[in-house]
Amino acid sequence: MQKTTVVVIGGGATGVGILRDLCMRGVDAILLEQQDLAYGTSSRYHGLLHSGGRYAVKDAEAGKECIEENTILRKIGRHCVEQTEGFFARTHLDDEAFEGKWVEACAKVGIPTIPISVEEALRLEPNLSPKIKSVYRVPDAAIDGFRMVWQNVASARKYGGRVLTYTTVVGIEHSNNQVVGIKVRNTLTGEVSNIACDFIVSAAGSWAGEIAALAGINVNVQPDRGTLIAFNHRITSRIVNRLRPASDGDIFVPHGSITILGTTSASVNKPDDTVPNAKEVVELLNIGEALFEDIRSYRMLRAFAGTRPLYSADPNATGRGASRGFVTLDHAHDGLKGFVSVVGGKFTTYRLMAEKVTDLVCGYLNVKTPCRTAVENLVEDTSPALMAKARLYFPAYGAELAASRLGSEGLEKVIARIQEKPEKRQLLCECENVTMAEVEEAAADSTSYMISDVRRKTRMGMGTCQGAFCTFRSVGAVDANGLSWGKDTNVLFKEFLQGRWKGIRPILWGNVMREMELTRGIYEGTLNINGAIDNEGI
Amino acid sequence: MKKHHNNPDSCTACTVCIANCPVTAATRKFRGPKMVGPTLERMRLSQDDIEPSLEYCSNCKNCDMSCPSGVPISTLNMLARAKYFKNRKRSLRDWILSHGEKMAKLSAATPGMANFGMKMSRGILKKIGISDKAPLPAYASKSFSKLFKNLKQTSYPDKVVFYPGCFINYNDPQVGMDFVAVMQANKLEVIVEEGFVCCGSPLVVNGFLDEAEENAKQNVQILKKWTDKGYPIITCCTSCGLMLKQEYQELFHIEGVAEYAKHLYDADEFLLDLHDQGRLNTNFGTLNEKYMYHAPCHLRAQGMGLPGVELLALIPGLDVQDADAGCCGISGNYGFKDDKYDISMEIGSGLFKTIKESGRDTVVSECGTCRLQIGHGANVKTLHPLTLVRKSYEAYHK
Ligand SMILES: Cc1cc2nc3c(=O)[nH]c(=O)nc-3n(C[C@H](O)[C@H](O)[C@H](O)COP(=O)(O)OP(=O)(O)OC[C@H]3O[C@@H](n4cnc5c(N)ncnc54)[C@H](O)[C@@H]3O)c2cc1C
Numbered sequence: 001m002q003k004t005t006v007v008v009i010g011g012g013a014t015g016v017g018i019l020r021d022l023c024m025r026g027v028d029a030i031l032l033e034q035q036d037l038a039y040g041t042s043s044r045y046h047g048l049l050h051s052g053g054r055y056a057v058k059d060a061e062a063g064k065e066c067i068e069e070n071t072i073l074r075k076i077g078r079h080c081v082e083q084t085e086g087f088f089a090r091t092h093l094d095d096e097a098f099e100g101k102w103v104e105a106c107a108k109v110g111i112p113t114i115p116i117s118v119e120e121a122l123r124l125e126p127n128l129s130p131k132i133k134s135v136y137r138v139p140d141a142a143i144d145g146f147r148m149v150w151q152n153v154a155s156a157r158k159y160g161g162r163v164l165t166y167t168t169v170v171g172i173e174h175s176n177n178q179v180v181g182i183k184v185r186n187t188l189t190g191e192v193s194n195i196a197c198d199f200i201v202s203a204a205g206s207w208a209g210e211i212a213a214l215a216g217i218n219v220n221v222q223p224d225r226g227t228l229i230a231f232n233h234r235i236t237s238r239i240v241n242r243l244r245p246a247s248d249g250d251i252f253v254p255h256g257s258i259t260i261l262g263t264t265s266a267s268v269n270k271p272d273d274t275v276p277n278a279k280e281v282v283e284l285l286n287i288g289e290a291l292f293e294d295i296r297s298y299r300m301l302r303a304f305a306g307t308r309p310l311y312s313a314d315p316n317a318t319g320r321g322a323s324r325g326f327v328t329l330d331h332a333h334d335g336l337k338g339f340v341s342v343v344g345g346k347f348t349t350y351r352l353m354a355e356k357v358t359d360l361v362c363g364y365l366n367v368k369t370p371c372r373t374a375v376e377n378l379v380e381d382t383s384p385a386l387m388a389k390a391r392l393y394f395p396a397y398g399a400e401l402a403a404s405r406l407g408s409e410g411l412e413k414v415i416a417r418i419q420e421k422p423e424k425r426q427l428l429c430e431c432e433n434v435t436m437a438e439v440e441e442a443a444a445d446s447t448s449y450m451i452s453d454v455r456r457k458t459r460m461g462m463g464t465c466q467g468a469f470c471t472f473r474s475v476g477a478v479d480a481n482g483l484s485w486g487k488d489t490n491v492l493f494k495e496f497l498q499g500r501w502k503g504i505r506p507i508l509w510g511n512v513m514r515e516m517e518l519t520r521g522i523y524e525g526t527l528n529i530n531g532a533i534d535n536e537g538i
Numbered sequence: 539m540k541k542h543h544n545n546p547d548s549c550t551a552c553t554v555c556i557a558n559c560p561v562t563a564a565t566r567k568f569r570g571p572k573m574v575g576p577t578l579e580r581m582r583l584s585q586d587d588i589e590p591s592l593e594y595c596s597n598c599k600n601c602d603m604s605c606p607s608g609v610p611i612s613t614l615n616m617l618a619r620a621k622y623f624k625n626r627k628r629s630l631r632d633w634i635l636s637h638g639e640k641m642a643k644l645s646a647a648t649p650g651m652a653n654f655g656m657k658m659s660r661g662i663l664k665k666i667g668i669s670d671k672a673p674l675p676a677y678a679s680k681s682f683s684k685l686f687k688n689l690k691q692t693s694y695p696d697k698v699v700f701y702p703g704c705f706i707n708y709n710d711p712q713v714g715m716d717f718v719a720v721m722q723a724n725k726l727e728v729i730v731e732e733g734f735v736c737c738g739s740p741l742v743v744n745g746f747l748d749e750a751e752e753n754a755k756q757n758v759q760i761l762k763k764w765t766d767k768g769y770p771i772i773t774c775c776t777s778c779g780l781m782l783k784q785e786y787q788e789l790f791h792i793e794g795v796a797e798y799a800k801h802l803y804d805a806d807e808f809l810l811d812l813h814d815q816g817r818l819n820t821n822f823g824t825l826n827e828k829y830m831y832h833a834p835c836h837l838r839a840q841g842m843g844l845p846g847v848e849l850l851a852l853i854p855g856l857d858v859q860d861a862d863a864g865c866c867g868i869s870g871n872y873g874f875k876d877d878k879y880d881i882s883m884e885i886g887s888g889l890f891k892t893i894k895e896s897g898r899d900t901v902v903s904e905c906g907t908c909r910l911q912i913g914h915g916a917n918v919k920t921l922h923p924l925t926l927v928r929k930s931y932e933a934y935h936k
Contacts (some may be wrong), residue, residue, distance in 0.1 A: 060681070232547050234583040257580040299547030396589040397581035430577055431551060465551035514607070515550045
């Protein structure tokens with residue numbers, strides 16, 4: 001049986017943050033994730049590293065937490081944060097009186113706001129609607145959920161942290177009101193096993209209620225679903241927020257090659273109710289038009305949805321009214337020692353949440369080492385020498401991105417693959433500029449079991465063609481490399497294409513429709529992956 | 539296209555453009571139109587980097603023509619090139635090749651001397667990166683505008699405005715004179731504006747986008763003035779025509795282009811239109827001659843079919859065979875460059891072979907640089923279609 005001191009449940013921002021913090025303080029810990037890392041809300045979100053401007057008026061405390069954490073993460077998270085800065089723009093539809101209140105509230109919690117003329121704003125962001133009335137600059141930034149999660153894990157691993165993916169928690173073992181272990185099931189093999197531990201931290205986000213229920217404890221998390229649209233290109237190089245009381249469809253966030261617009265908000269029953277629908281997409285476009293007039297001429301790539309883990313002590317509070325702050329629930333108060341749930345919060349404040357929880361756990365474990373997650377970089381900068389070397393091997397616009405995804409060690413490995421076989425330099429995913437070598441490196445990682453796992457590590461399949469060309473190429477690469485999980489190529493094809501299809505279905509018109517017909521032609525027509533021809537008995 | 543940046547969104551990554559790109563077929567140095575155009579456009583909007591193969595796009599526009607989604611792929615490349623050169627020094631070679639008009643004006647006083655100097659200095663040109671094998675054009679002893687000024691036209695109530703362009707003006711004025719003669723034979727008077735400047739095509743391909751825009755503004759103003767008065771504008775150079783009509787709209791945001799573009803014609807197209815209206819002078823004399831025809835890429839990019847072939851078919855006895863063998867490889871000044879010369883000849887090799895195998899010793903084509911390249915690559919004589927039209931009119935009266 002595996003043994004550890006602390007088991008962390010949940011491979012999202014909160015979980016990986018806690019794992020890193022524990023490991024940095026010298027506590028032995030294992031993180032369990034039912035699917036792949038960042039499978040949950042931490043990749044089905046907007047990716048805005050809030051300056052706090054969005055919360056300042058209504059929830060000054062949340063605003064203050066945001067600006068503090070934003071400042072820390074822009075420093076320690078250089079390789080997953082893009083310092084785009086942000087605009088708050090009031091449109092002709094928005095209440096002028098709110099503007100003054102907002103400026104005042106931001107000042108109170110220390111969020112810098114710099115007014116600029118509409119003319120200047122349009123010069124900086126020419127696609128903005130010329131009808132906007134006033135604009136402020138704020139220190140918003142974009143943060144990439146996948147990379148941030150991976151970089152936290154990479155850092156934790158350096159300190160001895162372990163991660164088990166596709167491992168779902170099915171039971172909490174206790175004796176004499178004290179946690180003694182955890183029961184898990186491997187979701188790929190179905191195998192059930194136990195891990196002995198002294199402490200369990202549930203960072204299961206919207207699933208936190210389900211985890212607590214395994215121990216007969218009630219934690220009131222209301223999953224609140226939000227849908228987002230990813231656009232094919234960078235229609236703005238800065239984050240653009242609507243300057244009005246926080247509402248739906250307010251924010252555009254540029255991420256690398258794409259732009260994300262969101263979000264909606266609706267209570268749902270299940271944490272993985274993440275299938276977006278066309279109605280939500282149309283709503284978002286209608287609202288988004290006030291900031292970007294030409295929004296309908298921009299190609300959408302897909303829609304996606306995640307669920308906010310909204311916590312409330314009052315079971316009747318829902319949606320945006322419920323607290324977006326976070327709480328740490330020590331279940332010793334419910335009669336079970338060695339079990340803590342952390343619920344609510346935001347991606348932006350994940351580090352702070354992790355620090356609070358780790359403080360609590362370390363108190364029990366009598367570990368006195370102070371938290372250093374606010375001062376130590378998530379990953380070290382890639383040396384200029386290595387970057388220069390990478391530029392020799394990666395295609396244009398590829399080296400920097402690869403370095404930020406892979407870190408120095410991974411980058412060296414991928415370079416070595418290209419050195420050994422120069423043809424591996426070719427792009428497997430042309431839209432997102434991912435080389436064959438990098439895909440093979442990601443596929444060979446011990447946490448990869450299907451093509452989507454490779455996608456999350458590389459961004460392969462997340463660009464314009466949404467898998468039309470890279471699906472067969474990546475399946476081919478996995479097959480050619482003889483990877484243990486790559487035997488049934490038909491399964492690999494379907495898993496990946498269905499994943500892409502999920503986000504495409506609600507936006508199936510215009511160019512997306514044409515793209516999908518091309519994809520269908522390739523996979524159903526040429527490659528016959530649905531076996532239509534067999535069925536016809538030909 | 540909307541607003542101030544180019545929208546790569548219509549591309550479905552289908553790769554048809556790659557299959558139709560003559561440069562990609564000729565060299566692996568070019569990563570292909572889809573990659574360098576719309577795909578990297580998404581990257582260019584998010585990061586700064588250099589795509590080394592961008593310089594290999596010849597702007598021949600076969601990608602744009604083949605794109606089923608209407609993406610102006612080559613224009614994305616040209617804009618990226620301009621962005622690349624925004625803060626970088628240009629080579630002397632690129633300056634010279636882009637500024638044919640300035641060079642011509644400099645040497646206008648003594649064209650004989652300039653040509654003599656040019657022959658002498660091919661070695662020097664080679665040193666700065668212009669191929670010593672490429673078919674550089676010679677300057678004419680008298681420019682078209684000079685010849686035109688001394689020409690007495692018969693005045694007619696119906697008038698057309700002629701945009702000669704640099705090649706006709708400085709290198710091949712006879713085509714312009716043939717054009718005027720053909721117009722006169724159709725009872726049309728030709729107006730040539732002194733204010734016209736280079737259309738900008740050679741500037742755009744070497745990244746001098748700002749200068750090209752200055753030229754565009756000046757030309758647009760004049761073109762608009764004439765079309766507003768109801769006069770059609772006619773070109774005999776298909777690259778100038780494409781630039782004035784279409785590329786201005788893709789590259790710049792100048793008011794009025796869409797309006798005048800409706801009244802801007804290629805000369806052959808214009809004559810065919812007259813024919814459709816029953817107004818063409820069809821007093822064609824018989825020409826018992828055989829020719830090959832080459833359709834310039836920039837003609838095909840305008841989507842008007844092959845008016846030259848249709849027009850010449852009206853001439854009794856004339857046998858014109860369409861080579862239908864793709865790009866000649868020259869693409870404006872692309873094939874003049876030392877490092878592109880071999881690629882350019884490789885691209886044209888199919889066409890040269892077709893021409894040679896036909897056994898015909900003269901090739902007809904609208905584009906001046908295509909004619910140079912074909913003369914060089916297939917070792918044949920070349921003509922503009924209007925030269926034959928004029929010849930046929932003259933044969934009628936003999
Ligand atoms: C639409 C939307 C937009 C958002 N935008 C922003 C934003 O721009 N900025 C911001 O700061 N915040 C944003 N948020 C909030 C933020 O995304 C979340 O607060 C944050 O990602 C939660 O992280 P987490 O780690 O707590 O949860 P999750 O990321 O959901 O992680 C929990 C993990 O637990 C795993 N799990 C569940 N059950 C089990 C089990 N039985 N065994 C093992 N593992 C299990 C899940 O698979 C999941 O991966 C947004 C949220 C939504 C929904």
